[in-house]
Amino acid sequence: MYGSMSPFSSRSMASKTQVGFIGLGNMGNPMAKNLLKHGYPVIATDVFPESCKELQELGAQIVDNPAEVADKADRIVTMLPSSPNVIDVYTGANGILKKVKKGSLLIDSSTIDPAVSKEMALAVEKMGAVFMDAPVSGGVGAATSGKLTFMVGGVEEEFTAAQELLSCMGANVVYCGAVGTGQAAKICNNMLLAIGMIGTSETMNLGIRLGLDPKLLAKILNMSSGRCWSSDTYNPVPGVMEGVPSGNNYQGGFGTQLMAKDLGLAQATATNTKTPVPLGSLAHQIYRMMCARGYAGKDFSSVFMFLREDEKEEGQ
Amino acid sequence: MYGSMSPFSSRSMASKTQVGFIGLGNMGNPMAKNLLKHGYPVIATDVFPESCKELQELGAQIVDNPAEVADKADRIVTMLPSSPNVIDVYTGANGILKKVKKGSLLIDSSTIDPAVSKEMALAVEKMGAVFMDAPVSGGVGAATSGKLTFMVGGVEEEFTAAQELLSCMGANVVYCGAVGTGQAAKICNNMLLAIGMIGTSETMNLGIRLGLDPKLLAKILNMSSGRCWSSDTYNPVPGVMEGVPSGNNYQGGFGTQLMAKDLGLAQATATNTKTPVPLGSLAHQIYRMMCARGYAGKDFSSVFMFLREDEKEEGQ
Amino acid sequence: MYGSMSPFSSRSMASKTQVGFIGLGNMGNPMAKNLLKHGYPVIATDVFPESCKELQELGAQIVDNPAEVADKADRIVTMLPSSPNVIDVYTGANGILKKVKKGSLLIDSSTIDPAVSKEMALAVEKMGAVFMDAPVSGGVGAATSGKLTFMVGGVEEEFTAAQELLSCMGANVVYCGAVGTGQAAKICNNMLLAIGMIGTSETMNLGIRLGLDPKLLAKILNMSSGRCWSSDTYNPVPGVMEGVPSGNNYQGGFGTQLMAKDLGLAQATATNTKTPVPLGSLAHQIYRMMCARGYAGKDFSSVFMFLREDEKEEGQ
Amino acid sequence: MYGSMSPFSSRSMASKTQVGFIGLGNMGNPMAKNLLKHGYPVIATDVFPESCKELQELGAQIVDNPAEVADKADRIVTMLPSSPNVIDVYTGANGILKKVKKGSLLIDSSTIDPAVSKEMALAVEKMGAVFMDAPVSGGVGAATSGKLTFMVGGVEEEFTAAQELLSCMGANVVYCGAVGTGQAAKICNNMLLAIGMIGTSETMNLGIRLGLDPKLLAKILNMSSGRCWSSDTYNPVPGVMEGVPSGNNYQGGFGTQLMAKDLGLAQATATNTKTPVPLGSLAHQIYRMMCARGYAGKDFSSVFMFLREDEKEEGQ
Incomplete structure (x- = not known):
């Protein structure tokens, strides 16, 4: 119902097209693998090049920085340690926002201050794209087995599109309300x-x-x-x-x-x-x-x- | 196995003989009623005579003080507000210990300091009787409907005898260990x-x-x-x-x-x-x-x- | 010793030239008055125009916004309720930094997060000016009687210049160390x-x-x-x-x-x-x-x- | 004014007659020494006989238990680790109260629950003697140099008599009010x-x-x-x-x-x-x-x- 009217329908229909993934740490690495397992081409980056090797061997395309990810994928998941990293990955010199396409869906699974999530959402919205916060519960084991729980905040119309991706990595995807409520x-x-x-x-x-x-x-x-x-x-x-x-x-x-x-x-x-x-x-x-x-x-x-x-x- | 050797077997067999009840407050009153309902003759007392009226009308025998209860019943339940009340009811001038019979079973359902329970147990033991602490969880509603949980501390051999009485007033009777562990x-x-x-x-x-x-x-x-x-x-x-x-x-x-x-x-x-x-x-x-x-x-x-x-x- | 080599010597010699004051609330108002009493021409602003009336009657020049203050004064004191106000007054659309002169001395007496003080100091430094944090202890009474204590953080070479102004408003002016240590x-x-x-x-x-x-x-x-x-x-x-x-x-x-x-x-x-x-x-x-x-x-x-x-x- | 009417005047006049001391630990030992230094004959006891040796060499008379101290001295200071020790020393089988003389002054310098001080005071009073609580502030150093502060609770009429002894061991002796207020x-x-x-x-x-x-x-x-x-x-x-x-x-x-x-x-x-x-x-x-x-x-x-x-x- 929502979907048919969505200005973003091209992207949300485009299953199995490239998905960006930024942040390949203990959690991000198995999460990105699960996207690969579900047949999504993954284009990824991390500040530590060695973190990318394993994923590259599994078929992911590795690029230099978040801006390049945004240049090639209109759906991106970020999984980063803390607020300053998120701010940098989105708004930094080589950040996502430098090359983000209109209508892109940006999902941040980091656990950060909800106020920062709201800030990012505003900045993303100005570029004509969509931001959702989707922090996880469950540790490395759940990330590996695809059993994470995602708590998702953002525009309700976009939830279905987010759910499509997140359900490859988690057993529960819960809609919580406006941007920031996932973090909350x-x-x-x-x-x-x-x-x-x-x-x-x-x-x-x-x-x-x-x-x-x-x-x-x-x-x-x-x-x-x-x-x-x-x-x-x-x-x-x-x-x-x-x-x-x-x-x-x-x-x-x-x-x-x-x-x-x-x-x-x-x-x-x-x-x-x-x-x-x-x-x-x-x-x-x-x-x-x-x-x-x-x-x-x-x-x-x-x-x-x-x-x-x-x-x-x-x-x- | 335990039971056959017990010096207290006469008492523990003696179901449906008189049970003493001391402390007829918000909790004690419905608890004593449940003993009556299960066919036990109840002999009761309280510092406030008016607290005894309702129970008397239901057939309980009311006496003047704890010593008199102990004189007439060899199984007694106490339900009192706090440690000093328990000390007084057991060791006071007209306390249970003045007339307690050898082999009696004294169950204290008050919530008090486990150290006081241990003190009482020692004093009771010196008189050749048995003390168990059995505080409850559940409020007035559970007391009325006989759905309390009793947490019982004392000699394990005596638990069956205690359970017989307590199960008239509660849905769960849990053995916790030595004296004081019910309170704990x-x-x-x-x-x-x-x-x-x-x-x-x-x-x-x-x-x-x-x-x-x-x-x-x-x-x-x-x-x-x-x-x-x-x-x-x-x-x-x-x-x-x-x-x-x-x-x-x-x-x-x-x-x-x-x-x-x-x-x-x-x-x-x-x-x-x-x-x-x-x-x-x-x-x-x-x-x-x-x-x-x-x-x-x-x-x-x-x-x-x-x-x-x-x-x-x-x-x- | 320090002073003779300072690139800011023109300003620090220029006693009794205009001093800017931004934030005329319960504390700022009596503080600015004390500057007037000590013979300093004051140029002031506040988001609430009515807060400026009394000071105007006493001879202060009132301007529309922080940028205008910075345009006319090379020594400015700010006294604001919280971090966001400070950020806005310094870096906002009509903020001090829009017109700050090289070599200006900007003293912030607000009580805010020392991390924000450090951020402001960096931004100010980029413009070739100097920032010091100088929060006060003592309430409205001490502000009125000029008996505040100032705890000052910033470059030590500039402390004497800051002290000259602050001692008009306070009885104690204590140098604490690098920027942010006043707040600390x-x-x-x-x-x-x-x-x-x-x-x-x-x-x-x-x-x-x-x-x-x-x-x-x-x-x-x-x-x-x-x-x-x-x-x-x-x-x-x-x-x-x-x-x-x-x-x-x-x-x-x-x-x-x-x-x-x-x-x-x-x-x-x-x-x-x-x-x-x-x-x-x-x-x-x-x-x-x-x-x-x-x-x-x-x-x-x-x-x-x-x-x-x-x-x-x-x-x- | 108070003194002339006191039933205890014989004792309070009797300076330099024997003073009992019970509890010769880290604090009690130097305190008792200071009584000796001030010329008081000391009669002492401790549960650990070796604790008594040093004091004995300095001239104190050592006896077996608190009752014997009470038999020989009508002014006694107690300095014990905790409430149970105090209860035992006063009311135990060989406790002070077994032989306390009418009119004796018993000063407890232990730090204990004020409720226990009040209990002891009642028991002492029944024997016709006087109890005061007088806990100290200051450690072993102050005990050695006679610089302790005593906070004294008890009948005000007896304070002067207590002060006479306590000022040999402390620099400040403060009257706090009724029994227990010293502890408080x-x-x-x-x-x-x-x-x-x-x-x-x-x-x-x-x-x-x-x-x-x-x-x-x-x-x-x-x-x-x-x-x-x-x-x-x-x-x-x-x-x-x-x-x-x-x-x-x-x-x-x-x-x-x-x-x-x-x-x-x-x-x-x-x-x-x-x-x-x-x-x-x-x-x-x-x-x-x-x-x-x-x-x-x-x-x-x-x-x-x-x-x-x-x-x-x-x-x-």
Whole structure:
């Protein structure tokens, strides 16, 4: 219904024509591969040339910079570490906007400040193209298996076109509202996740000190009102569950440093909107203290270890 | 196997003989009624004589004090507001221990400091009787409909006997371990519940300020890692769910003051065991601030309102 | 020594030539008046024309926009509410940079993110001019009486020139280091101030509840290690000291909303530099909650009232 | 005026008669020595016999238990680690109350819960004797040099008699009010001290990250509203001040574990009196986390190091 009236119908019909991909890091690399697997010709770039090799061998065309990607593809996905990278890739000297075509669809899957997403959307709109923010939940594993969840913000009429691409890389593609709401949903979820994880860790630790068996305590919480994702799906206490980072010395999973970054974004948006987030704010500080004390590279459920009594003397 | 050797077998076989009940408040009253409904003769007392009237009309025998209850019943349930009341009912001048019979089973369903439960257990044991702590989760509604959850701490051999009585008043009776672990499980659950509720409230408030529809945000959280009981079963935002206090001006439910009390217990046990509980501690402070600002009688999910911007000027 | 080699010597010698002033709000207005009193011809502008009337009557020349100020004065002071205003006044369509002269000295006394100060400094430097950040401590009273403290960041060689102007408006002019360190010093001081004020309020409230006389408690703290500016100079408890907002229903002084803004800046700089500031962060949240509960316009020492038990029921 | 009517005048006149001292730990030992120096015959005991040797060599009489002390002295000072020790020393099987004489003056200098002080006072009063709480501020150094500050709670008529003894061991003896207010004052001071110390550490760390010189920042804070004892007298940043633990790898001073204990008492009294103490509560948690991470034995100003970025990877 929407589509027939769309000024962009040529592009949205043009399935299996080239898709641009910018940012081939731990997440971007498997995502771009999934586009290739689904039969899309991919034209890609990254600031680190070596990041491009694997994709090139798989048949992707590698170009020098974002502007060249925009010159050759009218659908582009970006997956970058932080706001300044996004700003640079879009508006920099060799940025997308230097050569973007009218009617292009630009999807940013980076996790950044929603205010920056809105800024980018405005700049993109001025060039006659469309911008959507589509941050993901799920880590490298989900990116590899094509099971990511995308939270998408932007003009509703364009959602179907975005969904066509994103569903090659994810199991869920959720429309959240206007530009920036994809980021908002991601940030909100991760803030509550961090609160639940620290809360679960404190609670399990306290229960153990009070003489409860950790498996039994997890079972009781999970049948009661204390239940949360961190208690029933990703329990931070070694031995309570299998197949989670707590069972593997907190290797893999979602790094403490990345959680600290997302909580910093949550804090920034809360400050800008004058919203009180006392627990979210303390969660941010705790993950920040963990980074300062050597936990940056461990899974974020290692907060259980951070809070637990440690026998050895530190910092002597 | 355990039972056959038990010195208490006469009592545990003696179903449908008198059961004592001490503390006929909002919770104790419907609990005692459920014992009556299940055919147990009840012998009861309360410091407020008027609290006993209804039960008396239903056939319970009312006596003057805990000692008299202990004189006539060898199974007693206590349901009292706080630690000092429990200490008084057990060890006071007219306390249970003045007349407790050897082999009696004393079950305390109050929510109190597990250290006090352990003290009571020692004093009871010296008299040749058995003490179990069995605090409940679920409010007045669950007490009335016999759907409480009991978390039970004490000697495992006695659990079957306790279960026989408690299952008349609750849908779940969970054995947690040694004396005090029932309290520990209750306190741990409620601490994580409070953290989850405040976290959900902050998150929903932030998402709304960032332009997300609250129902959509709840849906996204509930399919993601932010999911928790407060987001999917008891959402604090008016209009997101039906049949919860947020839909009824935060009337009914679990009062902020009661949550503050339970968090105070959690804090005390954490302090005594030198366990860091940063979010639990801040949750305690937030519920304490809410009590100071007039929210004491509202459901604990009203923290959403406490954090939300209020238009009117206060305290002029 | 420095001065003789300076390319800007013509300007720095040119005392009593025109000084520009942009931003005539509660603070800027008395500051500009003090420049007039010291004999400087002032050329001023503000987005609200009515703000300019009083200064015009006192002899200042009023122009339409910052560019015109820059056209006529080679020393300019800006005093604006927040970062976006500063960005606009410097780099906007009618901003200072449109007409700034080489060698001009631009002093920004707004309290903003030090990162924005650095951005402005770079932009100003490209035009061949000099930028210094010089936020103030002290309120409207100190601005009126010329007793402000200026914390100055920028090239050390230019400090003397800045000091000449700033000492007309303040009693202390402190050189802090490179551009942005003036803001850093201001933000750091106010963060510690907020922590001390909330801490003093909690402590006084707790002591009173424990039976201590508030004046006696203040005296004990002030002779002990609990001593701080909020306990000995600006005590938040009514009746303990005279001449402070707590003695006047928390009227006047430094508004809760302004403190919340400064704490937001502290939080942003801490997030950006990955510095853990757990108490600063919680202080921010408490002042933010106070704004949400109607304390925005009261002096920031009213946190004592916010934490104190309130008899009346709220939000029914 | 008071004195002439006192039923205890015989004792209070009886200067230089025997003084009992119970608890010869790090603090009690130098305190008792100062009584000897001032010419008081001391009769002492401790649960660890070896703690008594030094004092015995200096002329003190050592007895087996508190009851024997009470049998021989009608003025007794107790200096014990925590509430349970105090309860035992007063009310235990060989406790003071077994042999206390009517009219005796019992001064407890331990830092404990004021509620326990009140309990002890009631028990002592029943025996016709007088109890005062008189906790100290100042560490081992001040105890040795007789420069402690005593905060005294109890009947005002007895203050002069207490002061006579306490002034041999301290430079300041402050009357605080009814029994328990000495503890209250101590606890309040130390809570505000902890808040100020953590706040100063966060602030200094943030300022340094923002490019400020630490000595300069301390100077600016100390001339501004951020000033507090921790910034101007006991600065936690190495190199800013001399003669403080931060200059000596945080050796000596006031241990993190002891601060955590005092904050636990503050938390307990706040919980019991339903007083919100958000920053005090978070300060408690931070010192508790520090104990869990190996800082227990370092001076409490080492929170600066705890918050600072650490290069090495921990807990691998």
